[in-house]
Amino acid sequence: MKRIITVLSGMGLIVFACAAVTAVAYVVGALAEEHLFTGASRLTNILFLMVTFVMIIATLLTVAERKWSALIQDRIGPNRARINLPGLRNAPLAGIPHLVADAVKMLTKEDFMPALASSFLYKLGPVLAMGSVVALFAVVPAGPSITLWGHRVDMVVSTPDFGLLYLLAIASLAVYGTSLAGWASNNKFALLGSVRASSQMISYEVALGLSLVGLIMAFSTVQLPALVGTLAAETGTSTGQARYLWQFTGADGGFDFGLPAWGFLLQPMGFLGFFAASFAETKRAPFDAPEGDSEIIGYFVEYSGMKFGLFMISEFIEVVILAGVTAVLFFGGWNLPFGGEWLATQLKDAPLLYGTLLGTVFWLKVIGLIFVQMVIRWTFPRFRYDQIQTLGWKILLPMGLVNVFATGALVLWDPSLRYLALFGFLQIAAVLALTFSTGDEPQASHGAGHGALGHGNTPGGLPTGAHGHALPAHGRVAESLDAKAPVAASVSSSH
Structure with missing residues (x-):
């Protein structure tokens, strides 16, 4: 019961923190619009969205991953680091002291550089890896646009007409950071890791782009705010993922309920392809072949201190950004699956509360998708390198092509997207x-087992040699297993 209360308290704290920061971001943006110049709220959003939200969540993920992985694997998580102050000496503090220890270690560790490394390119590698990832969130809308104190505040840094194309272009730059890191280190193991990373990222970018073509055709736009859409209570007509494919109630202005036009319902194959390809580009398990320590040493093997820290934190930032982009493209962004029109009508005179609520909805979706990534990370073992390439070229790529042709045909047949949604339901089913x-597991028959382990034969039925030394017969195997059963039971009980 104590653990349940702790977990619920932590969840409540997360919701409150998201709501508080979102409200402050809207207020500061409105003040900037009033006292500086039109569009100044976009600059303040850099501070709140790309620094406060993304960086803080990514930093906390370094501890959350240890906690969640311990929960998944039924073991004790980080609890050794303590603060030597009265009242805190025996408190693990949810593993947060480990975060402080990691930061201090990376900031104070010796900044080593190989003697034969290319100095400029060696230093440029982590900068490109970090910068290209952070820049991705500039076009991700994290909340609705509201009018506060007579000024329009958009919860996004930039809204270019080519939003999706910007995502694909900037995401492709990350490959230069990994390639330069391995090549400039003048280390053959680092070079091998960078070659693996480059070939993996390039192969999955093809599937990544194809997975989004169906979504572009369905909504006829590449702008991210247009993909999220607007409600009829705001603009008179619901658009994008904010509208319903089938609306069952709420036509008279009451509580609205229906099937929303969310991306994962219209494009389940596109969603699976996008999520798998994006997950592979983060280079995290099960796609961590570029840094598989059981096979090779990763592309950042020659980096130490904060340069290594940039590579590490960039992976966690990619996790946050992948969750944010997925929420916008396939899960309606900040829109609710029901009651959106009713909420917009009820809070028409309280824009700050309205923006805060929906902004919090967006970040809760992001946290949920982050947890899904962590579950995948700690569930599947590392794929072999040939399996990774096979998945990208032989499965995701053909799946993306089929999805593009099927989506194009259904959109031309029914522009209302209802038939596309029915096709999506069939895919989900x-x-x-x-x-x-x-499947039914095959069961070995008694006779076959006896013959396979008979005198003078190996388990595969091959002769054992001139002396006829063989594995024990069936009865002796049973005897030996029975003899060891108490030991196995005691080991199991000890676990």
Whole structure:
């Protein structure tokens, strides 16, 4: 019960923190619009969205990953680092002291550079890896646009007409950071890791781009705010993912309920392809072949101190940005699946509360998608390198092509997207059926087992040699297993 209360308290604290920072971001943006110049709120959003939200969440993920992985694997998480102050000496403080220890270690560790490394390119590698990742969030809308004190405040840094193209272009720059890091280190193991990273990222970028073509055709736009859409209560007509495919209630202005036009319902194949390809580009397990320490040493093996820290934190930033982009493209952004029109009508005279609520909804979706990534990270083992390439070129790429042709045909047939949604439901049902289906395990017959382990034969039925030394017969195997059963039971009980 104590653990449940702790978890619920932590969840409540996360919701409160997201709401508080979102409200402050809107207020500061409105003040900037009033006292500086039109569009000044976009500059303040750099501070709140790209620094406060993204950086703080990514930093806390270094501890959250240890906590969540311990929860998944049923073991004790980080609790050794303590603060030597009265009342805190015996308190693990949810593992936060480990975060402080990591930061101090990376900031004070010796900044080593190989003697034969290319100095400029060696230093440029972590900068490119970090900068290209952070720049991605500049076009991600994190909340609705509201009018506060007579000034329009947008919860986004930039809204270019080519939003999706910007994402694909900037994401492709990350490959230069990993390539330069391995090549400039003048280390063959680092070079091998960078070559793996480059080939993996390039192969998955093709599938990544194809997975978004169907979404672009469905909504006829590449602007991220247009993909999220607007409600009829705000602009008179619901657009994008804010509208309903089928609306069952709320036509008279009451509580609205229906099936929203969210991306993952219209494009389930596109969602699976995008999520898998984006996850592979983060270079995290099960796609961590570029830094697989059981096979090679990663592309950042020659980096120490804060340069290594930039590579490490950039991976966690990629996790946050992948969650944010996925929420915008496939899960309606800040829109609710029901009651959106009703809420906009009820809070028409309280724009700050309205923006705060929906902004909090967006960040809760982001945190939920981050948790999904962590579950995948700590569930699947590392894929072999040939399996990674096979998935990218032979599965995701053909799947993306099929999705593009099917989406184009259905959009031309029915521009209302309802038939596309029905096709999406069939895909979701097929995926669920494949996921939860279990085949019957073959059971070895008694006679076959006896013959396979008979005198003078190996388990495969091959002769053992001139002297006829063989594995124990069936009865002796059973005897040996029975003899060891109490030991196994005691080991199991000790766990």
